[in-house]
Amino acid sequence: MTVESTAARKPRRSTKRVSAAKEPQNSEPQLVQLLTPEGERVEHPEYEIDLTPDELRGLYRDMVLTRRFDAEATSLQRQGELGLWASLLGQEAAQIGSGRALRDDDYVFPTYREHGVAWCRGVDPTNLLGMFRGVNHGGWDPSTNNFHLYTIVIGSQTLHATGYAMGVAKDGADSAVIAYFGDGASSQGDVAESFTFSAVYNAPVVFFCQNNQWAISEPTEKQTRVPLYQRAQGFGFPGVRVDGNDVLACLAVTRSALERARRGEGPTLVEAFTYRMGAHTTSDDPTKYRADEERQAWEAKDPILRLRTYLENAGHADEAFFTSLDEESETLGKRVREAVRAMPDPDHLAIFENVYADGHALVDEERAQFLAYQASFAEEGN
Amino acid sequence: MAVQKLPLAKALNESLRKALDTDPKVLIMGEDVGKLGGVFRVTDGLQKDFGEDRVIDTPLAESGIVGTAIGLALRGYRPVVEIQFDGFVFPAYDQIVTQLAKMHARALGKIKMPVVIRIPYGGGIGAVEHHSESPEALFAHVAGLKVVSPSNSSDAYWMLQQAIQSDDPVIFFEPKRRYWDKGEVDVEAIPGPLHKARIDRSGSDITLAAYGPMVKVCVEAAAAAAEEGKSVEVLDLRSMSPIDFDTIQKSVEKTGRLVVVHEAPVFYGSGAEIAARITERCFYHLEAPVLRVGGYHAPYPPARLEEEYLPGLDRVLDAVDRSLAY
Ligand SMILES: Cc1ncc(C[n+]2csc(CCOP(=O)(O)OP(=O)(O)O)c2C)c(N)n1
Numbered sequence: 001m002t003v004e005s006t007a008a009r010k011p012r013r014s015t016k017r018v019s020a021a022k023e024p025q026n027s028e029p030q031l032v033q034l035l036t037p038e039g040e041r042v043e044h045p046e047y048e049i050d051l052t053p054d055e056l057r058g059l060y061r062d063m064v065l066t067r068r069f070d071a072e073a074t075s076l077q078r079q080g081e082l083g084l085w086a087s088l089l090g091q092e093a094a095q096i097g098s099g100r101a102l103r104d105d106d107y108v109f110p111t112y113r114e115h116g117v118a119w120c121r122g123v124d125p126t127n128l129l130g131m132f133r134g135v136n137h138g139g140w141d142p143s144t145n146n147f148h149l150y151t152i153v154i155g156s157q158t159l160h161a162t163g164y165a166m167g168v169a170k171d172g173a174d175s176a177v178i179a180y181f182g183d184g185a186s187s188q189g190d191v192a193e194s195f196t197f198s199a200v201y202n203a204p205v206v207f208f209c210q211n212n213q214w215a216i217s218e219p220t221e222k223q224t225r226v227p228l229y230q231r232a233q234g235f236g237f238p239g240v241r242v243d244g245n246d247v248l249a250c251l252a253v254t255r256s257a258l259e260r261a262r263r264g265e266g267p268t269l270v271e272a273f274t275y276r277m278g279a280h281t282t283s284d285d286p287t288k289y290r291a292d293e294e295r296q297a298w299e300a301k302d303p304i305l306r307l308r309t310y311l312e313n314a315g316h317a318d319e320a321f322f323t324s325l326d327e328e329s330e331t332l333g334k335r336v337r338e339a340v341r342a343m344p345d346p347d348h349l350a351i352f353e354n355v356y357a358d359g360h361a362l363v364d365e366e367r368a369q370f371l372a373y374q375a376s377f378a379e380e381g382n
Numbered sequence: 383m384a385v386q387k388l389p390l391a392k393a394l395n396e397s398l399r400k401a402l403d404t405d406p407k408v409l410i411m412g413e414d415v416g417k418l419g420g421v422f423r424v425t426d427g428l429q430k431d432f433g434e435d436r437v438i439d440t441p442l443a444e445s446g447i448v449g450t451a452i453g454l455a456l457r458g459y460r461p462v463v464e465i466q467f468d469g470f471v472f473p474a475y476d477q478i479v480t481q482l483a484k485m486h487a488r489a490l491g492k493i494k495m496p497v498v499i500r501i502p503y504g505g506g507i508g509a510v511e512h513h514s515e516s517p518e519a520l521f522a523h524v525a526g527l528k529v530v531s532p533s534n535s536s537d538a539y540w541m542l543q544q545a546i547q548s549d550d551p552v553i554f555f556e557p558k559r560r561y562w563d564k565g566e567v568d569v570e571a572i573p574g575p576l577h578k579a580r581i582d583r584s585g586s587d588i589t590l591a592a593y594g595p596m597v598k599v600c601v602e603a604a605a606a607a608a609e610e611g612k613s614v615e616v617l618d619l620r621s622m623s624p625i626d627f628d629t630i631q632k633s634v635e636k637t638g639r640l641v642v643v644h645e646a647p648v649f650y651g652s653g654a655e656i657a658a659r660i661t662e663r664c665f666y667h668l669e670a671p672v673l674r675v676g677g678y679h680a681p682y683p684p685a686r687l688e689e690e691y692l693p694g695l696d697r698v699l700d701a702v703d704r705s706l707a708y
Contacts, residue, residue, distance in 0.1 A: 109453075137484070141492035148456070149488050153480045159446055160481070163453020170435060171457070189473070193446030200441055354491035355525050357549035361577065361624035363525075 031241055031273055034248040037301040039309025047252040053316040059100060059247050060311060061325055063092040063304050066116040068329040069125045072336045073115075073132070077282045081340050082132045086113045090245070090277035093303030094210050096120060097250025098178065098272070101258055105146065105175040107168075109161035112150045113210075114180050121147040125332075126339040135346050155181055155188030158207065162194040165203035165261075176261040177205045178254070184215020186231070187223045195235040195267070204261035206254065207232075207269045210244060212276035217289040232269035244274025245303040275301070348374070384570040391561035393535040394424045394500075396569070397542040398462065402432045405460060408546060410437040411447055412464030412500075421466055422502055422561055444474035451497050452481055460496045462546055468503040469512025475520075482551045483526030494549040498542070503531075504595045504645050505692055506559035508685040515682050516646035521553045522623040522655075529623040530576060531555035533597035535565030537580075537620060540573035548576070555622075557595035579626035581633070585615035588639040588705055591630055591656060593619040596643045596693060603698040614702065622652050630656065631663045638669035639708075641701045643693050648676040670708035673701045 032047055051059075070087050077085040088095060091113070099120025102108065110117055118128055123145050130136040131150060138149035151157040161179035168175050185191055186209055198205050211228055213220055220228070232239030238260075242253040250272055257268035275298035279286050311317040352367040388396065401408045410425055410432075416439040419426030429437035440447050444465060451461035465471045471478075478499065485495045505514030522529045528550050532538040538556070545552040574580075582597060583604050590600040597618045604614035615633050619625060634640050640660055642653035653674035660672055675693045683691045 136488075136490060138488040139490050142456070142489060143493070149485075151481075153476065156449065156477065156481050159449025159477065160453040160456060162446075163450030163455075164457045165453070166450060167454045167457030167459055170459070190445050190449060190477070193441070193443040193449065196441050196443060197446050197450050354487045354489075356528070357486055357491070357494050360528070361626070 031243045032249045032253050033243040033246050034252060035246045035306055035310055037245070037306050039306045039313060041248075041310065041314075044249070044252075047249065047256060049248050049252040051248070053314075056307070056311060056316055057321060059096055059251070060304070060307050060317070061328075062096040062100065062116070062119060063247065063307065064325055065329060065332055066092050066096060066119050067304060068332055069119070069336060070115055072333040073129060074278070074282065076129075076337065076340050077132070082129060082282075083134050084132050084281055084283060086132075086281045087276075087278040088113050088115050090275045090298065090303070091210055091212055092116055093247035093307075094208075094244040094250050094272035094274045097247040098208050098254040098270070101251050101254035102178065103175070103258075105173070106258065107146045107148070107161075107164055107175065107177045109148045109157040109164070109177065109179045110150055111154065111157065111180050111182060111185065112152055113182075114150075117180065118145075118147055121145040123147050126336055126343075129336070129340050130343065133340060133343055135343055154185040155190040157181070158185075158191050158194035159197070161205050162198045162201075162203050165198065165205035166201050168204055169201070169264075174262045175204070176258040177203070178208055178258070179205060180208050180210065182215060183209060183211040183213070183220045183223055183228060184218060185209075186228055195232070195237075195269075198267040199236045202264065202266040204264070205267045206257040206261055207267060208254065209269065209271045210274055211271050212244075212274050214276055214280065214286075214290070216280045216284060217286075227271070229269055229271035232267075237267045237269065239269040239271065241271045241273055244272030245298075245301045245306070247303055247307055274303075385566055385568045387564050388535050388539075388567050389562050389564050390532070390535045390538045390557070391422055391424050393539040393565070393567050394542055394556065395426055395428070396567070397539045398425060398428060399431070400569075401462070401543060401546045402428065402436055405546075407458060407460045408436070409454065409459050409461045410464070411440050411451060411461050412438075413440060413442055413447075413466050415439060415464050420464055422558065424500070424556070424561075425464065444470060444472075445477050448474040448477040448482060448497075448499065452477065452485065452495065455495050455497050456493065460498075460546060462498045462500065465499060465501045467513045468501055468515040468517055471499075471501055471517065474499075478521070478527070478551075478553070479524050483524050486550070487526060495551045496546075496549050497551045498545045498548075498554050499551070500542075500554045500556060502558035502561075503555045504557050504559060505682060505688045506595065508688070510685070511682070514688065516644065516677065518553075518555055518622050518644075519646055519651050522652060526551065527623060528552045528577075528621070529555065530621045531557060531594035532620065533557060533560065533592075533594055533618050535563070536567045536571075537618075539567045539569065540571070541576055541620065544573065544576040555594060559595050560598065563598070577621040577624050577626055579620055579629040580618040581615065581629070582618045583614070583616040585613040585637065587613045587637055588641065588702055589615045589617060589630070589633040589637045590641050590643060590698065590702070591617045591619055592643040593622065595645060599693065599695060599698060600643055603695050603702065606695060606699060607702055612702065612706065625652070625656065625659075627656075627659055627663065630660055634660055634664045635667045638667055639705045640668070640672045641675060641698070641705055642672065643675045643698055643701075645677055645692055647679050648674045649679045651676055670705045673705050675701045
């Protein structure tokens with residue numbers, strides 16, 4: 001796949017061919033799609049995929065359980081059990097499709113919303129909740145599932161991914177690295193710098209931008225005047241826009257980009273064109289900046305519904321499957337709820353733990369002062 | 383030969399060479415560090431001997447340099463990053479403060495961040511804007527970072543070895559105006575701990591505490607004061623985070639007086655931290671308030687004015703006199 005061929009890819013859904021320069025960034029040009037919003041399988045000349053019914057049901061299950069987990073976390077926030085939650089509602093296909101394209105030895109650098117990708121990596125979903133409950137700032141060991149900590153400062157992790165990928169190449173390994181970020185983050189200098197570094201060092205990294213149309217209240221138009229996937233061309237690697245609500249297309253496109261990275265051909269930018277159906281986080285109020293009709297229009301493209309339609313029409317899943325999945329969802333919700341409520345507050349001394357690997361005299365001194373201060377209450381009999 | 387007389391820059395170069403030689407995971411990264419050997423030639427010849435894969439010329443993007451170094455560290459490498467000049471570290475400040483410093487804590491200790499960031503710092507070389515600054519307090523203020531600065535060739539050699547071996551991120555400030563000063567380096571010595579202050583010169587009347595480029599000025603001031611019959615103790619702090627307060631305390635308990643000297647602006651500088659803590663620790667031993675000598679709360683001036691801005695012999699001696707007058 002060359003830069004030229006990417007840019008010249010034939011549009012499948014737009015009726016009129018428009019020149020790239022005039023292309024409005026939020027239309028849907030050259031969107032790779034394998035499953036229409038109506039649940040019909042379509043072919044794409046460059047990306048094909050052949051999944052067994054079992055695999056298709058697996059993707060559906062992943063998306064349903066991820067949505068259930070996300071809904072549970074939103075409720076837990078409403079109930080005061082979490083301080084904040086960043087929902088992925090609507091982005092399940094982008095995350096499950098890309099997440100299931102990964103190999104175990106690949107390494108993921110997420111932002112703060114990649115709950116579906118974490119699910120694909122086998123990260124216990126309750127691990128993701130510690131930082132939102134306020135008991136830690138991440139807390140899991142990234143090397144257990146090759147899933148790095150959530151990163152709040154937007155765009156930072158794209159550089160970590162690039163550096164990690166440079167290391168993979170140095171090691172002579174054929175693993176690939178994937179960095180997730182949003183359309184808002186695409187404006188950050190770090191993202192541009194990671195494009196530069198990855199291109200210059202031919203790093204095996206896939207940049208997976210979930211363009212969910214909004215960065216809190218700012219639409220994509222406030223970030224860019226060209227479609228995001230076209231950015232890649234200026235850095236010397238291919239960019240491709242995929243229907244982010246189509247789990248099959250996300251899987252196929254990510255798989256192809258990862259394979260390209262493994263072959264030593266360098267980075268790819270994947271723009272998953274999708275939609276954040278809920279609020280940015282539980283603190284956000286989208287009614288202040290977003291029309292309801294917009295959300296309704298995107299609801300019609302729901303990633304889960306369209307796969308369900310396909311599964312049913314193709315006879316790949318029966319009622320028993322859906323019923324048992326409902327039960328599994330409820331069990332997951334219950335498990336998450338119980339785990340969060342049982343999550344203990346950290347020990348007070350955790351403030352002073354892991355500030356340094358080798359220790360630090362000031363931290364030791366202040367820990368001792370803190371202990372003495374606390375002990376003074378005990379002496380007073382409080 | 384174990385003991386060699388080397389300029390400070392060459393001692394750093396030998397130190398990097400040794401690190402590259404002993405640990406295949408050590409990498410050098412930065413702008414112009416390859417063929418040119420860095421603008422101060424600290425990495426001279428290293429790319430030739432260790433290859434472009436170990437000594438890496440990077441794009442001109444400081445956030446990118448530090449950010450990718452973090453990724454390489456996550457992959458098991460030990461990057462030693464060169465920032466070309468003090469005033470150019472700020473595009474990377476975000477990565478250093480929000481990512482590098484906190485990664486170990488965020489992972490509850492599960493991952494280590496063995497990254498060294500070398501920064502030539504300070505004035506006195508007649509440079510243009512952004513080439514003479516002393517931003518050490520901005521880094522020392524951040525939990526998770528260690529901040530050190532050698533003042534002589536031996537420390538340059540050994541402290542850099544220790545910084546590279548540390549599993550914590552270390553901001554390694556190199557006193558650029560001392561790069562060409564020669565000193566003895568015993569490459570077979572057993573160095574003391576990285577964060578221990580060094581008594582450069584013993585004295586009984588007053589303590590001068592400094593680090594990096596100002597140690598030499600303080601030693602000269604002590605010699606001048608000795609001619610007037612004043613016995614001045616000079617401490618080379620070597621580390622700004624952590625600070626070896628025990629050694630300062632011991633000295634002040636002996637002399638009863640302390641003057642802290644640095645090039646950075648006095649306001650909110652490391653001198654303020656030292657004055658406050660030593661006042662707490664040594665209140666009943668102090669014969670005079672802790673005084674500070676340093677830069678002004680003004681942008682680092684154009685080269686023709688830097689002699690006025692930088693603490694020199696006279697300003698240090700003046701502070702010594704003021705302290706002794708109490
Ligand atoms: C450097 C930085 N600036 C601002 C913020 C506050 N902030 C958090 S998320 C966000 C919007 C990000 O939008 P986008 O990158 O599109 O990702 P999305 O949340 O929509 O998935 C902002 C402004 C931040 N986290 N980091």
